[in-house]
Amino acid sequence: MRYWLFKTEPSAFSFExxxxxxxxxxxxxxxxxxRNNMMEMKLGDLGLFYHxxxxxPAAIGICRVVREAYADFSQFERGGDYxxxxxxxxxxxxxxxxxxFVERFARPVTLSQMRGDPRLVGMALLKRGQRLxxxxxxPHEWKIVLQLAEGTxx
DNA sequence: GCCAACGTTGGC
DNA sequence: GCCAACGTTGGC
Numbered sequence: 001m002r003y004w005l006f007k008t009e010p011s012a013f014s015f016e017x018x019x020x021x022x023x024x025x026x027x028x029x030x031x032x033x034x035r036n037n038m039m040e041m042k043l044g045d046l047g048l049f050y051h052x053x054x055x056x057p058a059a060i061g062i063c064r065v066v067r068e069a070y071a072d073f074s075q076f077e078r079g080g081d082y083x084x085x086x087x088x089x090x091x092x093x094x095x096x097x098x099x100x101f102v103e104r105f106a107r108p109v110t111l112s113q114m115r116g117d118p119r120l121v122g123m124a125l126l127k128r129g130q131r132l133x134x135x136x137x138x139p140h141e142w143k144i145v146l147q148l149a150e151g152t153x154x
Numbered sequence: 155g156c157c158a159a160c161g162t163t164g165g166c
Numbered sequence: 167g168c169c170a171a172c173g174t175t176g177g178c
Contacts (some may be wrong), residue, residue: 007164016166032173053164057164071157111165127170128170128171129163129171131162131171131172131173
């Protein structure tokens with residue numbers, strides 16, 4: 001079982017919305033590396049849910065992969081924001097997974113908090129210029145972030 | 155198949 | 167709102 005990070009601007013899709021909806025298709029990813037990450041996901045994999053482009057960017061909870069990669073419907077929506085004319089129903093370009101709400105952190109783990117933790121040096125999210133909206137999280141990083149969320153870390 | 159131009163992301 | 171980083175596009 002592997003760990004991931006799902007990045008989203010809360011103005012576009014928020015963790016609050018996921019909590020309400022319980023599950024959602026992770027539509028709209030238009031980056032090959034992020035897509036490839038989703039294609040590696042297995043049922044039951046867990047993800048950090050991360051809010052970006054806000055005053056205090058932070059991981060605020062956990063979600064779980066409940067459907068493995070399949071064609072992102074939005075690439076076929078002519079006139080939609082994510083339409084891609086190169087894609088055909090039998091030859092999709094963009095893929096997505098479904099994720100479900102698991103839990104909200106007692107305390108969000110902020111970007112600056114993660115940056116300030118020497119054990120998280122090397123985490124993809126903290127790498128210079130890292131903009132991937134879907135990225136892998138190493139097991140030890142996962143554990144540390146969860147500790148920070150519980151407030152039990154040193 | 156190189157690479158300059160361009161667009162987007164996202165922290166600050 | 168700025169701008170660095172970096173993926174993508176398209177001319178050659």
